[in-house]
Amino acid sequence: MSITLPVDPSTTTSHRSLVEIRRVRKSFGAHQVLRDVSLAVPAGTVTVLLGPSGSGKSTLLRCINHLETIDGGRIIVDGELIGYRQSGHNAHEMTPRQIARQRRGIGMVFQRFNLFPHMTALENIIEAPIGIAGLPRAQARTRAKQLLDRVGLADFAAHYPAQLSGGQQQRVAIARALAMDPKLMLFDEPTSALDPELVGDVLDVMRELAKEGMTMIVVTHEIGFARGVADQVVFMDGGVVVESGRPEHVFDDPQRQRTRNFLESVR
Amino acid sequence: MTALEQTRSEFGTEATDDDVVAIPLRRPWRWIGAALVLLLAAAFLYSVLTNPNIDFAAIGQFLFDQRILEGVGLTLLITLISMVVSTVLAVVVAAMRLSSNPVLSTVAWFYVWAFRGTPLLVQIVLWGYLGRLYEKLSLGIPFTDVVFWHIDTNQLISAFVAGLLALTLNQAAYSSEIVRAGMLSVDEGQREAAYSLGMSPLYTFRRVLLPQAMRVIIPPMGNETISMLKNTSLLSVIAVLEIYTQATVISSQNLKQVELLIVASLWYLLMTSVLSIPQYYLERRYGRGTSRALPPTPLQRMRRAFASRRHGVAPAPETKAVSVI
Ligand SMILES: Nc1ncnc2c1ncn2[C@@H]1O[C@H](COP(=O)(O)OP(=O)(O)OP(=O)(O)O)[C@@H](O)[C@H]1O
Ligand SMILES: [Mg+2]
Numbered sequence: 076m077s078i079t080l081p082v083d084p085s086t087t088t089s090h091r092s093l094v095e096i097r098r099v100r101k102s103f104g105a106h107q108v109l110r111d112v113s114l115a116v117p118a119g120t121v122t123v124l125l126g127p128s129g130s131g132k133s134t135l136l137r138c139i140n141h142l143e144t145i146d147g148g149r150i151i152v153d154g155e156l157i158g159y160r161q162s163g164h165n166a167h168e169m170t171p172r173q174i175a176r177q178r179r180g181i182g183m184v185f186q187r188f189n190l191f192p193h194m195t196a197l198e199n200i201i202e203a204p205i206g207i208a209g210l211p212r213a214q215a216r217t218r219a220k221q222l223l224d225r226v227g228l229a230d231f232a233a234h235y236p237a238q239l240s241g242g243q244q245q246r247v248a249i250a251r252a253l254a255m256d257p258k259l260m261l262f263d264e265p266t267s268a269l270d271p272e273l274v275g276d277v278l279d280v281m282r283e284l285a286k287e288g289m290t291m292i293v294v295t296h297e298i299g300f301a302r303g304v305a306d307q308v309v310f311m312d313g314g315v316v317v318e319s320g321r322p323e324h325v326f327d328d329p330q331r332q333r334t335r336n337f338l339e340s341v342r
Numbered sequence: 343m344t345a346l347e348q349t350r351s352e353f354g355t356e357a358t359d360d361d362v363v364a365i366p367l368r369r370p371w372r373w374i375g376a377a378l379v380l381l382l383a384a385a386f387l388y389s390v391l392t393n394p395n396i397d398f399a400a401i402g403q404f405l406f407d408q409r410i411l412e413g414v415g416l417t418l419l420i421t422l423i424s425m426v427v428s429t430v431l432a433v434v435v436a437a438m439r440l441s442s443n444p445v446l447s448t449v450a451w452f453y454v455w456a457f458r459g460t461p462l463l464v465q466i467v468l469w470g471y472l473g474r475l476y477e478k479l480s481l482g483i484p485f486t487d488v489v490f491w492h493i494d495t496n497q498l499i500s501a502f503v504a505g506l507l508a509l510t511l512n513q514a515a516y517s518s519e520i521v522r523a524g525m526l527s528v529d530e531g532q533r534e535a536a537y538s539l540g541m542s543p544l545y546t547f548r549r550v551l552l553p554q555a556m557r558v559i560i561p562p563m564g565n566e567t568i569s570m571l572k573n574t575s576l577l578s579v580i581a582v583l584e585i586y587t588q589a590t591v592i593s594s595q596n597l598k599q600v601e602l603l604i605v606a607s608l609w610y611l612l613m614t615s616v617l618s619i620p621q622y623y624l625e626r627r628y629g630r631g632t633s634r635a636l637p638p639t640p641l642q643r644m645r646r647a648f649a650s651r652r653h654g655v656a657p658a659p660e661t662k663a664v665s666v667i
Contacts, residue, residue: 179540189535203539235631
């Protein structure tokens, strides 16, 4: 499969952005979910994606680690074109193996945790480092224990996911993604499946991560978190970026009516 | 001291007015029913054991007869080979069925349709007659005269091989549906989580999807193995010398049909009983993480029972005395 890339001479000069999304298009059948979405995420910053249900936030996030293929445009992470190999004006889709290699550098956290239920918390974390990155077992275990400690679950290494609360599972899922030493973390509504009293612990871990300089793209409706942590807020609707900027600008002085309507509905 | 004993000593001796001792409902009909069934069973057993037409000495004599033991061995061998090969084949067929390639999934569908839709007995006889259909089997380039190697069919496909082929191909059709159901039972989010960690499709299948599918696959596969063991007796129609054929061969000489059928049945019972042991442990292994605590193995249960006997107190049944607060 090959797609035609938009001619854009400036892509080679964009070095300060860790993630470059340029005019990405995506349809499911006749339904166009992403229409020319462009977005840049500087290294070490946090971008919060906001928008009503069905606006294409999850789809955009999933395109970034190629869980979805794109129909046009390009996504560049750390200087590498995601999912495609460029030759001239055509881009050829990579083999599953090459794509898997690219995904190692991009961690993802899901709304429904998706921990492996047949493995303990510790086994969940060490599986990919040992099996994929080839880390020695002892080293992977030490690192996994540090990560569990960091998300406040040092005593839960031997617990199976079914023995953990939702908030604990999500923190294990974050530790699991971090174990591959990603340069970018994607969060798709990480707290929306949680009971309200468990949301705080997960957000704390994410705040901590942001403070340490991790580049993050977060889909969330937690306005408080976005205000406190985000460097950039992007409001999407109907598959396009309606408005983006510093959180104080987007939240306190939205320029578009659609943004205002949405913010009123979530407040 | 077990937890239960502790509870009893805490609550039993210092019972206050607030404690209520629950006494289970008496069920006299259970006792009457049980007595009736026991009586009937005893009567049946008596009629069999005192039946002058059954030669019990012959049963004892043939139970460990050389030919019977060889039959047992062959039955086990056929069961083992056809279960292993058919399971591998089943995974392939299931993967084809689930594939997005329409040719592969249609071929897989057709395979299951054909082999599930005809009686196993008919398939066995057909494989036995294969030599009549194709006298020679050859390896060459299709639709040309180029032949690298050929062999007389009856020479290659002995009754044993024909039987194996029939059982294996038939079983693969059934097992592939079990494997497919198992794969479909795994949440799609599991694959995505695995992919997002950089796992390849094959690695994901092996380490993430298959172990979870196994939980759904193993109980019915245990059943299939037991069915397979018994279905080997159908190979008697093409004269494969498994245990049932051996038993009929012997009884055709000494006319002790019932005795030899009892001998064969005893062996079948023993073999199917033994087969349920590995199933239990496999279910336990792949059940990890599904419930909050794993059930104890029979061995652990026995050890626990002995341990409490040594302390002199048998653990109280849970419903005998419950403190209600
Ligand atoms: N695999 C798919 N096949 C067909 N349509 C899809 C698929 N995935 C998503 N869609 C559609 O694409 C649109 C955007 O979905 P997406 O999940 O990206 O929205 P979202 O902004 O994340 O919404 P939410 O806030 O509800 O999670 C929706 O209309 C959805 O129905
Ligand atoms: Mg979504």
